[in-house]
Amino acid sequence: MKARLTYIPVEIADHFEDFIITRDEQILDAVKARTRDFSTLSLLKLLYQLRCGSMSFSNLYINSKIRMKQSFLNYLHLCIKYNFISKETIGPNVIYSLTDRGRRMLDLFMQKSN
Known part of the structure; x- marks a missing residue:
């Protein structure tokens, strides 16, 4: 970024x-x-990982392939602030989930017109 x-x-x-x-x-x-x-593609990489289910912070970081941790944190913060991703603390773990708003954002780019 x-x-x-x-x-x-x-x-x-x-x-x-x-x-x-x-x-x-x-x-x-x-x-x-x-x-x-902010790169739209990096934002979509983050949302795309959560389309099938919730993930822990480390799994989301590794699977998103956003290499720089600070960039990953900036994108994560943006997604949470705009309610694309929700964050829930369960014991020592933090679990991230795609919200309905995040799913709509992802769907905007997944459904191309021919």
Whole structure:
């Protein structure tokens, strides 16, 4: 996941603060910001692993094939924040499950039109 410098309309920047690392100057109706550049494919890799059932943190990390642990944690946090994945603590383990919203997100990309 790379950080990028870009101009974003103020209304969008206010609504999607999870994607913004730092805000700089505001020019007219846009703000200059350093943003997180999330990959749709990496997001789908994470959701796809949970389509058949719940997984522990380590299993999800290994099966997702997102190599950098910090990137994996950023994607996991995003999925939990936007309610694509739910997290449940069972004893010493943390179990992650795909929510209905996460399944719909995954389905948007699984069902291509011909």
